[in-house]
Amino acid sequence: MAWEQGRPAAAEFHRVPAPLVPVFDFVNTLDARSFGGRSTSDDLPDWLGEHTDDEAALAVRLRTALRGLTEANRDGTAARPAEFDALGAELPLKARVDGLAPIDTGLRGRLEELLASVVIATADGSWARMKTCGAPDCQWVFYDHSKPRNARWCSTAGCGNRMKTRAYRARG
Ligand SMILES: [Zn+2]
Structure with missing residues (x-):
């Protein structure tokens, strides 16, 4: 499967x-990168494997909500989509002394695990570094390693340069 071969390399x-790699892979199943003649793709069906329509719908909702958060992380807005309360009720977690565990098995359990990782990463501050690239023709979710936590591009040399060149040309 192309998805399994390509994603670990990206992470x-x-x-x-490590705790955020599964979340990184999940949110980037939507690959909206269209620069340099790339064609965008949605690898969610590969990620899901065997699934029911309900599970697929739940996965899409979770991915959309998580991508909303990574977009907010880049902008520094504290957006917390109301959708999360609804998702939290549908993807319940079990509290343990050493963290959070999924209640269900199978695909629902995998989605609950992702949610648990995000809750834990929010508590330890690492989630704030998961951001959507600010280039409209990229939108790749990346991890911001910069000290001031102010990176806007998944790659300074790639998207950062391309956007600066574009802004420069627009100014004429
Ligand atoms: Zn980018």
Whole structure:
């Protein structure tokens, strides 16, 4: 499966902390990168494997909500989509002394695990570094390693340069 071969390399490239790698892979199943003649793709069906329509709908809602948060992380807005309360009720977690665990098994359990990772990463501050690239033709979710936590691009040399060149040309 292309998804399984390509994604671990991306997580490694962005030096994503281990607990957030599954979340990184999940939110980036939506690959909206269209620069340089790329075609955008949605690898969610590969990620899901065997699934029911309900599970697929739940996965899409979770991904959309998480991507809303990574967008807010870049902008520094404290947006907390109301959708999360609804998702929290549908993807319940079990509290343990050493963290949070999924209640269900199978695909629902995998989605609950992702949610648990985000809750824990929010508590330890690492989630604030998960951001959507600010280039409209990229939108790749990346991990911001910069000290001031103010990175806007998944790659300074790539998207950062391209956007600066574009802004420069627009100014004429
Ligand atoms: Zn980018």
